[in-house]
Amino acid sequence: MKINRRHFLALGMGATAGTLLSPLPWKLTDDASIWTQNWAWTPVPETGEYLYTGGACTLCPGGCNLAVRKVGERVVKIEGQADSPVNTGDLCGVGLSAAQLLYGPSRIEGPMAREGKRGEGKWKRLTWEEAEAQLAKKLNSLSDGKGVAALSAFRSGSVSALIQRLLDTLGSDRFLTLPSLHDSLEQAMALTMGRAPGEGVGFDTENTDLILSLGSSVAEGWGSPVRMVKAAGAKKMIQVEPYLSTTASMADMWVPAKPGTEGVFALSVAAAMVQEKLYDHIFVSTATEGFPAFSAWLLENYTPKKAEAVTGVPPAMVKKVAVAFAGARRPVALCGRGKGETPVSLAEALAVFALNALKGSVQRDGGLVKVGALPYAVAVAESEAMGEKLATLTEKGKTELLLDWGTNPFYTLATSKKAAEALASIGTIVSFSPYMDETAAMADLILPDHTHLEKMQDVPVRAGLERSTVTLTQAAIAPVMDTKHTGEVLISVGAQLDGGRDAFSWDDYESYLEESCGEMWESLSENGLWQGDIAWKKGLERILGTSQRFTFVIPEGPVALPAEGSASSHPLTLVPSWSLRISSGAVADAPFTMKTIEDRVLTEGVSHVELHPSTARKAGLAQGDTATLATPFGSAKVRVTLFEGVMPGVVALAAGLGHTAFDGFIGGKGTSYTALSGTMVDSATGFNCTWGARASLAKG
Template identity: 30%
Template sequence: MGLDRRGFITFLVGGAVGTLFTPVPWKLADDVSIWSQNWPWIPKLQYGARSEAPSLCKLCPGGCGLSVHKVGKRPVTAQGNKNHPLSQGGVCPLGSSAVQLLYRPARVKGPLKKNNGRFEAISWEEAAQIVADNLKGKKIAALSGDENGSASEVLAGFLKLLGSDDFYFMPSDAQVSQRAWSLMEGKGQLGFDLENSDYVLILGADILSSWGPVVRNQKAFASRKGKFVYAGPVQTGTAATVDKWMPVYPGQEGVLALGICYYLLKMGKSASLKNFGLVRDYILSKYTPSVVEAKTGVSAAQVQKLAQDLVKASAPCVLVGSDFGQGSGAFEWASGILVNLLLGTLNQKGGLVALPENKVITSAPWRSELNQKSFLKFLDEVEQGKAVDGLLVYEANPLYALPQPEQVKTVLEKIPFKVSFSTFLDETAMACDLILPAPHFLERFDDAYTPFGVGQEIYSVAAPVIEPIFSTKSTPDFILEVANKLGVDLGFASFEEVLQAKAESLGTDLESVSAEAYTSDKWLAQNSLSLPVEILATGLETEGEGVFLAPVARNYLGNTKQALTPFEVVVVKEFELQKKDFYIQVNKNTANKLKLKQNGKVKLQGAGGECVARVNITETVMNDVIAAPLGFGHQAWDEFAKGKGDNLFKVLSVKEEKGSGLKVWNRSQVKVVRA
């Protein structure tokens, strides 16, 4: 008898029902489950007492305190430290990844030496001898991405004793503000007392997303006493959150500041400047309402309203900074400082404050001195023939995070001996002769002294919360070891001793500041300030050809020293990255003018190269501006960051600012070509 349709269905149903009553599939499923749980690469569940340990996040310059939750001896997660003044229980996306980054695939597991283009493992003893041999009697430079840690102080002091002044920080607003303040004959480090201000005008800096001590800024905004207003070209996280967003063309925040000064001067406001009369006359004659409106895109009526609102406030504060945390000039900062001076808020509660400095390595220059030096100018000198025998790179990735990275790579190839102390296998580490990995910051002693942007003196120290997982060594301890081999005395035998000395110099001790950050409300009095008029002339320069480019830094995409983390891949938005293409943002008017379509492919062409991207049309960008994210386009690291999008740094154009000598790239313009 043949099998008809009814018989076939009966057979299937009967088989399915029968399967439910046989133990075979259930036993097989149980065996598979047991087998899969015993794969050798699956982490084994560990038991133990739960505890918390205070620590310090070093993934950005913000200096936030962390509370690391542990099970037994193993960290399992990191949250904001409720008792730390800069975190107050909050944590940013990068900080939340702290524990996971202990196990990031890109971690360097031990000291490596390049041999015929390939890296091979060496011992730390061999590494120390190689470094000592290559530094003795040679011309050495160093670059650091840690702008507030004592590790940089050790490195700078070491170079000084070797006879070198070539210590540099990676570019940031901390350097630009210091240069502007020094040109005005100011002392100390500038900060902003946001917590006590009742009207905060933010010119450019994306303070709630990526600029300065982000978590502290967010806490200050959440408990604000008045109004926050943001002026910038893109509706960033800050612009979308504050009370008002005022669109301003990229790099023109300084012009807007002087437009406000114009109205303040018309109201009879004055500032304690030695050359106040000259400055006043220059602004009133050159930065008229029509000029400011044409340069910024902000109407004269709006500028006047800003000036009036600032005067009405009892504790106003004007905070200036680059939209993406770097590349601005002394012009923007000097202009923003001048607004605060005219409002009389310098060293006043809720205003602009000047904070003291501190150092314990006698040979190290003061931070204010180091912050005025430009690594890009150093690269120009090397390109022009300056002899440099060796370069030490700590917590920095210049081959990715400087404008025109291909040109940077070409220049650095002229330096015969390069050492990276990177914890991770980044682009710069791959190009070095030695990689001597620093421990992850949770595995080492580290500190942060008064992160840039805060309104008070703060010192935080972190002790290790876990033993090093790999064969790594504290970079400052390694430098002290090499110094000993070279007969150079920095005055300390270990980095822990350096931290103890710094704590004692502030009237506390290492144990105390490890448990609770030191704070002080001391401000530095300013005796005699001035403002070189030639700095103010920068804002009147004509712009080049092309469309304004507004780079956007987003914390969760990484920063200049940390790539997109495995923990944050899932939060990248569909209008930021699709497969291997990243997105630029333009509004409808700009898209029509440039004949761009949604999801269309384009090339951005700049002075140093080009980027390939897709188009997202959105009204979160002002007219005639292209916004594009930083953080993509890595060629090293691991599968979580490598090969995703393009590196926007390739199209940024650099020029030298007259009057300050600074290199600036926040006014970049690009040509857009459909691909």
């Protein structure tokens, strides 16, 4: 008997039949298909109990309240707090994406000291004791206390008070904040309505029926963004600016005035109201002073016809605006270009005050209102001559040591190559940033703060709300990195200063916080928010009718600031364009927000400039061309996007891009408008009120 091939065939057939009769092939097929669907590296988010904690956003001055959604011990989503009077449950994209900043690659792991050259990115990790001792040692060994300057994210509040206390101990008066529209408005208020320290300016947009916006990005982030976006969707608007922004497009009327001339336009509207006797006679005659001289000055210099030469707006249109403004029941005029992150000239602020006063829209529902000072128990003294002091930061050799708490001056104040160089020449730079921003990247010592989702801290809101407001950030989560509350660090470092032991005698920040918030603490700790009364509706002033006293002031300085440079070398005008999708402040966008940036604004890491087809034709440029955008302050490679909504002769560049630090998701994207914008100093205040710059655009 021989075993041959047939036997093997039989064996094979048997095996095949047996296999088919066993579950093996069917089960394996099923499992294999499941295997292809479940890659081991696809994350499986852990589940757990769902929990919402409160909080407040600090990514812009808007003062929105947060509802932080947690699953177990993880933060998975940021939402707006439904019962917040500021943002009523809604939130902008930047605020929404904060969880990505919290866990993102831009976070600084812990306290670090520079190793190697400045900005090289080589760091030595320190313990907190070492880091604090290093800072105390540096501060104690300053040659002159005046050489130290500190930039604070807020003008008031518990941490700001500690920073100022630290400076006081060292003998420096250089407590600085990033200047904004509100610095100009407050000075104008002091002149026209009187102002006690700490008082601010608000706009009661909820109760207004017409917003006359002088270049303000009502729909794109001016003031408290959520609140203003609601206003943009609901209120009648007249928008004055040279670029068809979303606000301009949503407005009932778009007035394309030449760049930087919005203040002059406001005066021409005021003049038209006087000319046509459209102003509120009763209010002007009973509650104001200085009208005769002011109106004479207006009619002499700013009649619609005369203003046309500056603004390019035909007199008929000015009159139309004047009629609409005067005809509305409770109109309000706003100013501050873009998001209001840059001051306007004092003269321009005064013009807007005057315009509102002519209609009686001051200190009443729907108008421009005085906002009460915040009743902090530990107050911050207002810095005198802040404009000049800020300017010295960007002058070489004026600053020995700079402390930065949340303002990122290497991005926000680096308005030219020269300014950036001056900042880089500061002796010692200390950053408290939780993120590796441009300033932290250039720092000598980083003492990273918690993010706003990891700490409890008061947030004084200075965003044009009609009443004084403070919100409270809350620790939704234990610190993700080895960070420490800057308030805590300041108390510890302050006590280590020569003569600082008594000035910083608190046990910890938390007890200090409660003490410093004074009467606001109860409401803050309970509701995450404190709001004062509407100042003008309060008490004696209202009864006596003195709350509405207004003085018309003829401004001394220029209304429209001229741009540096010559028309021959720089024939175009660069203006910024604003978007809620792009954070233009100290902290950059998170990856999710980068997703929302349109490909007509940014592609492959290159910013686009928008210009009218006729402007492009003159410059020999076509859609998609690469070009060099140059201003007297710097230059950058950009791409050309044609847009009919840009005034001919104007080039628009999205503000807020061009971060160089952070991480690969955020940094290295596009061009910083700020770096090209230069300075336009208002002689009346010393603030840089730049609205744009002369520019040239050449192919290649």
